Amino acid sequence: MSDPSFAPRPTLEAVAARAGVSRATASRVVNGSEGVRAPLAERVKRAVDELGYVPNQAARALVTRRNDAIAVVVAEPETRFFADPFFAQQVRGISRELTLYDNQLVLLLTEGAADYERVGRYLGGGHVDGALIFSLHDDDTLPALARRAGVPTVIGGRPDWSDGDTLYVDCDNRGGARDAVRHLLNLGCRRIGHIAGPLDQTASVDRLDGFRDALPDIDPRLVAEGDFTPDGGSRAMARLLDDFPDLDGVFAASDVMASGALRLLRTRGCRVPEDVAVVGFDDIVSVAEWTDPPLTTIRQDIEEMGRMMARLLLRRIESGAAGADAPALSSIVTRTQLVVRASA
Amino acid sequence: MSDPSFAPRPTLEAVAARAGVSRATASRVVNGSEGVRAPLAERVKRAVDELGYVPNQAARALVTRRNDAIAVVVAEPETRFFADPFFAQQVRGISRELTLYDNQLVLLLTEGAADYERVGRYLGGGHVDGALIFSLHDDDTLPALARRAGVPTVIGGRPDWSDGDTLYVDCDNRGGARDAVRHLLNLGCRRIGHIAGPLDQTASVDRLDGFRDALPDIDPRLVAEGDFTPDGGSRAMARLLDDFPDLDGVFAASDVMASGALRLLRTRGCRVPEDVAVVGFDDIVSVAEWTDPPLTTIRQDIEEMGRMMARLLLRRIESGAAGADAPALSSIVTRTQLVVRASA
Incomplete structure (x- = not known):
């Protein structure tokens, strides 16, 4: 799987290698400790600059690329979101699955398409590791916006385009x-x-x-x-x-x-x-x-499809971290089942 | 209002002042541009280290301290959250008010108290500017956890403790x-x-x-x-x-x-x-x-109380940024109203 959003961020190891010092030395310089000889410290600082390494501890998530948090975005006004039992059931499955993996579900609500730019900023701001997107209408711009934000995504429901790289979960x-x-x-x-x-x-x-x-x-x-x-x-x-x-x-x-x-x-x-x-x-x-x-x-097993979306996204994120050796991932289409009650 | 979580993060201006250079020079060094004389560059880098300044552009939010995002956390399992119309109405008010101020509503769902530690990590991870917390039970640990995470908060409903610094919105x-x-x-x-x-x-x-x-x-x-x-x-x-x-x-x-x-x-x-x-x-x-x-x-005007919570939190955040000159903020208790229908 190739995804340009997975270009790895520089690690402390990369800084140390570039500067020709040990990881421990690089760490001391980056964390502002004393006791590293000036020429060595200078080399580390130069490597930090050249690689664009983020030294601050509070910015660790930007380095490890993991917040253990997954966004769920629904391209519908929040009124529709709360009124439609379909979303509640799917979010239930997502929440349960993410909890199993100790990932935080981050639900981004919107009032409408006018809010998408802000959602895109949040997605691109390093606050989540990936996004599950429910985009129902063909002209919806949310999936493209998530792609530009550079976060791995899985779409709920087959999108009307196919680029081989888009993962989705849907029923048959x-x-x-x-x-x-x-x-x-x-x-x-x-x-x-x-x-x-x-x-x-x-x-x-x-x-x-x-x-x-x-x-x-x-x-x-x-x-x-x-x-x-x-x-x-x-x-x-x-x-x-x-x-x-x-x-x-x-x-x-x-x-x-x-x-x-x-x-x-x-x-x-x-x-x-x-x-x-x-x-x-x-x-x-x-x-x-x-x-x-x-x-x-x-x-259709709506809650289970929510779980599948969560699992597929977590595997996509891991797979991105694994690089070229990662196994190929595919979209999932689940079977449906006739349930006979009194109306037919 | 004093809140220890508002200790300002170092700005580029502070770096420039400490290094005794112009902001433009500091900026060039921080962004890795050439053309700054070595002794000046060295002084800037030392100031960056000493102040713990975060130079990476992607970490800008850590510097400005603003993500334009507000968390909403409900200390109830997500099943209860979706089943109870009270929450939907309050979240509606919050969503509309935050949208007015172009702030993103970030709803953090949980399956139960076992997930609070993870919620605390997210709140403390620099992903949101503040949190609106619905904590219903007296023994609930979520508000304390948010306080430890260092994010400004407003509580929905009067808490059972009072420390003079806790802001809440409730009805009478x-x-x-x-x-x-x-x-x-x-x-x-x-x-x-x-x-x-x-x-x-x-x-x-x-x-x-x-x-x-x-x-x-x-x-x-x-x-x-x-x-x-x-x-x-x-x-x-x-x-x-x-x-x-x-x-x-x-x-x-x-x-x-x-x-x-x-x-x-x-x-x-x-x-x-x-x-x-x-x-x-x-x-x-x-x-x-x-x-x-x-x-x-x-x-009780539930949607309006949601709006009030959002406004009060945004003012608390601004007020924290303003420091000692900030106006004092108080909790809000709204009036209720008898609505007579047929049952009495």
């Missing part, structure tokens, strides 16, 4: 979506609609692709775009029912949108699953088990 | 509790119980004191201790009803506990407010407006 959104639609087909559904997420997010696009894999030649109006909120799910559901009164199955790209769809179906007097079967995505327990009826859904 | 818990009980008395309640919070928290103790101010000579069994959860509220309510079948009013020390009390009253067939009037505390809108019936409660 496309395969999961295929499973959802096949379950509806197996139940005998003949007119199946899809409530998609915002199509500037790869998770939404991948789930739509999975839907189309299972139903290749479908009327495009059977896809209604939502926004990952309950209200968005309700509106999309209403549109689908208006266009297709014979609709008998719906795959919603998130449990939260499915919960809104269920609400709309109830107000229209449609029974679930008798009239319309509904499948969600995520298996966020606080949502899927509490809808009426409880949701059949595609499970 | 005692006065608010008095208002709650007086409201019940004005409604004609004659047998009023109190569901207290855990009594190792000052907020709980202060609210209990307010309850006793309004009802000085009361049977101590009219106070049942809860734990700030809905279930704890239910259990305490059951105990009060069992001991006092003629109970006609309850003041719960939080909306969340009051919601549990309302649930228990419903299962016992007690009408609210006809049989038992209920008053909560906090006015967390997502709780108080959604109970059945909606809760009469004592409002």
Whole structure:
């Protein structure tokens, strides 16, 4: 793995070698102790200057390159962050895994994209060893900014670019979506609609692709775009029912949108699953088990994906320190699983 | 205000003054430029050593002492943090205020007290300019740890110690509790119980004191201790009803506990407010407006208290930089307000 951000900072050993003195002598000079002969001390100081070595003890972290701290940045306003149970579950996994390795979770909250420059300064300021970034929208500038800041990163969710060097953790959104639609087909559904997420997010696009894999030649109006909120799910559901009164199955790209769809179906007097079967995505327990009826859904292990992100980043950091001998690292795509409850 | 953590770090000006050279000359030497005569350069280097000046540009923050970043530490496991709407609201206020001042909010999550040492290392590592600490339990070691780390702090909620130098932001818990009980008395309640919070928290103790101010000579069994959860509220309510079948009013020390009390009253067939009037505390809108019936409660402006904490800390940091000329700062206790809804 090559990553330009891993150019090693000069060590005290490097200073000693350049000055042609022992490490102990270099250390005494750097720490301002007396008792080193002037010519030797001068050579050490010159080596410090030439290498850009940081002598201050308080700046040790800048030398060792380790703060034992990992940033988590969510490219969403903090209001969305606290409202969406998905983030809480993923941060839980990250927190537990980092704690195992005695690394501090440093959550950088923002009010919006206007704050990114400040986040970039913090990431580049030597305060963290790496960053876990949740960047949901294709036009989001946060990952590029983290790269410029020179910190190793792992992205939560497949980014819409691929440069071979970007590591991410995601679930098999496309395969999961295929499973959802096949379950509806197996139940005998003949007119199946899809409530998609915002199509500037790869998770939404991948789930739509999975839907189309299972139903290749479908009327495009059977896809209604939502926004990952309950209200968005309700509106999309209403549109689908208006266009297709014979609709008998719906795959919603998130449990939260499915919960809104269920609400709309109830107000229209449609029974679930008798009239319309509904499948969600995520298996966020606080949502899927509490809808009426409880949701059949595609499970992704959100907390475990948080743990995987943390582990992958820590290995990337170690691997950077190991240089050319480091093992190659790859992005991780986890399997999904159909969870059958009452809604389909 | 005197705070030993504010001993100023040496500046380039101080180096220049000590070496008897201009700032520009000192800068050239420190940055390793050529063109400074050897004796002058030597004097600058000696001054750097003697003062412990940190020359590296990447370590600038260590010199200016400003990272434009503020830590928020919650002395609760992250599960509790995400489950309790109180924290989300307070962090919202903090985030908005810090953003106004272009300071980065750095949320340090923990799994429990075993992680405090690591948090202390981060706080003391020069990564943040100050810390906002939510320490709820009297035996909590986090505030002491932050003090040892040498970062300016402001505490959320009155701590159980007072050393004249500790700054905190809280609401008038005692006065608010008095208002709650007086409201019940004005409604004609004659047998009023109190569901207290855990009594190792000052907020709980202060609210209990307010309850006793309004009802000085009361049977101590009219106070049942809860734990700030809905279930704890239910259990305490059951105990009060069992001991006092003629109970006609309850003041719960939080909306969340009051919601549990309302649930228990419903299962016992007690009408609210006809049989038992209920008053909560906090006015967390997502709780108080959604109970059945909606809760009469004592409002504290949680988001605004978050803003106040942020402002007070930023002033403490500036004030530390200003030294002896700095204006004195004081803790802030905000007023509460009775909000009348259907439950009382």
